[in-house]
Amino acid sequence: MAWRTDSSRVVYENAWIRVREDQVIRPDQSRGIYGVVEARSPAVFVVALTEADEIWLLTVDRHTVGPSVEVVAGGAEEGDLLEGARRELAEEVGLAAEQ
Incomplete structure (x- = not known):
């Protein structure tokens, strides 16, 4: 049921x-x-890898839980998930992905 x-x-x-x-x-x-x-808008999560196969992680201080180790993430307000992922990567860690 x-x-x-x-x-x-x-x-x-x-x-x-x-x-x-x-x-x-x-x-x-x-x-x-x-x-x-x-x-209200789709979420994007980016697992950004370096050439040495290291993953970029952020420590974010969340109001509800305190410090949290996370991948790059955010919203894709325009509905374009790839563009949202690119924007979040640039905003949060200052990187631009090759692919």
């Missing part, structure tokens, strides 16, 4: 995300609440 949604309501939104709360019936027929985060 599949998940079913009885109702949905938006509980928060801004320019980047929308948070929705769904009243659901689970596959086991129990009722519950399911939180859904919808991104």
Whole structure:
């Protein structure tokens, strides 16, 4: 049996995300609440490799979790994922990919 949604309501939104709360019936027929985060634009993640096969990683201080080691990432506001990846690579580490 599949998940079913009885109702949905938006509980928060801004320019980047929308948070929705769904009243659901689970596959086991129990009722519950399911939180859904919808991104307003596609996300891109770049695993940038050096010629020596090293991966570029960033340490980012996140408000919710503190320091986090991550690959280059961001949004592709225009919907062009490759262009978004190129822009994020340039913005976050000052690099331009050869391919």
